[in-house]
Amino acid sequence: MKAPPLAIGAILLIAGCQQTDTSRSSVEFDEFLTVDELMHLVIEPSADVLWDSAGVVMTLEGETWLTPTTEEGWLATESAAGVIIESSDLLKMPSRSLDRAESWYDYSSNMAEQAKLARDAAFNQDGDALFEAGASLYQSCLDCHNEYWITSSN
Numbered sequence: 001m002k003a004p005p006l007a008i009g010a011i012l013l014i015a016g017c018q019q020t021d022t023s024r025s026s027v028e029f030d031e032f033l034t035v036d037e038l039m040h041l042v043i044e045p046s047a048d049v050l051w052d053s054a055g056v057v058m059t060l061e062g063e064t065w066l067t068p069t070t071e072e073g074w075l076a077t078e079s080a081a082g083v084i085i086e087s088s089d090l091l092k093m094p095s096r097s098l099d100r101a102e103s104w105y106d107y108s109s110n111m112a113e114q115a116k117l118a119r120d121a122a123f124n125q126d127g128d129a130l131f132e133a134g135a136s137l138y139q140s141c142l143d144c145h146n147e148y149w150i151t152s153s154n
Contacts, residue, residue, distance in 0.1 A: 031095045038096070043087045047137065049080035050118050054131040067127035074125050081119035084137070088112035100148070107144035114140045 033041065053073065057064045068074045091097065091108040114137035121129035 046080040046083040053077040078122035084115035
């Protein structure tokens, strides 16, 4: 039995859609910032927004809760987490990951995972979850800095 021309056309159309576009694999990216600049100008300010949006400060005058109280505050916190999430891939770009061990990629991915938890907490306006995510993010930063920042400055 011979396949109708319409069926053959549909098969060819589906097969054509399944091909991958390899032209993008040769795209070069301009990486203007060094790792230190990316940390100080992009990641650290965003992390500070997260850390300044969770927990409580206790002084002799009393307690000050840092949890956002407005939609704008929660959105700023969510946005800061988004910057950290996307910065994970910026750290993995070739010139920034050159001569680094596999742990560099693991640390970068872990940073993104912790920032995703913070983003979800901010989206859900959950101060307790944001505090926990911020603590986990801090630990992921510390782990990486212990291997790549502190030892490289000695």
